[in-house]
Amino acid sequence: MFLNRPQRIAVDYLTFGSTDFIFGPCGSYWKFMKKLCMSELLGGRTLDQFLPVQRDEIKRFVQLMMKKADKGECVDVGGELMRLTNNVVSRMIMSQRCSGNENEADEVRKVVKETAELTGKFNFSDYIGSLRNMDLQRLGIRLKEVRENFQTMTERIIKEHEKARIRMEEVMMIK
Structure with missing residues (x-):
């Protein structure tokens, strides 16, 4: 790309x-x-x-919009569309909704936001080679935190998948 x-x-x-x-x-x-x-x-x-996943999430989105409209509540359409997209992608990747657990959803959103912010930020060290090892803007510390958070989150997801696979194998052996 x-x-x-x-x-x-x-x-x-x-x-x-x-x-x-x-x-x-x-x-x-x-x-x-x-x-x-x-x-x-x-x-x-x-x-x-994954078409059923997409249809299910769109159905949930439309139902939420209708419920809020019936109550006369304001809706952050951009935020809800972001949630819809995150849920579709997370269900395709992890087989679970991103917004099902708000703590996990917030964690994912935070890592994505910080990653976008850090990769888009102007860094003097990118353009002045002699500053490369100095970390004048203290971006190195934040980069390390974001990468560690991402790794922790990824490892947790992998372990959950492994546990689910083992449970499925145990159920299949019992039958």
Whole structure:
């Protein structure tokens, strides 16, 4: 996506050396990741499998809008659309709603917001190489916190999936 652009410190740190698909350098690894994403994650077959998830979340969204309209309440449409999108994506990835547990939803929103803020922030060290190791703007500390929060959240999700898989296997063995 951002092929062969100058590497920014925040992006490089948060993506573990730009080993991701979006900010990775163009080459054989990037081509492999693009092919994998397009065939396995964004392919028509995969998206068709998640159509019921999308329909369910849209139905919930419309019901919420109707309920608030009946009560005459104000609605933050942008916020609700963001919640809808987050719920669809999180159900596709983690099989659970992002807004089902408000603490987890807030945690996800906070990490996403901080990541966007830090990757978009002007960093002198990106443009003046001699300042690279000085962290004059104290962005390094915040980057470390965001990456640790993301890793903790990801590890928790993976452990939940592993536990669910083990429970499913135990149920299947009993039957």
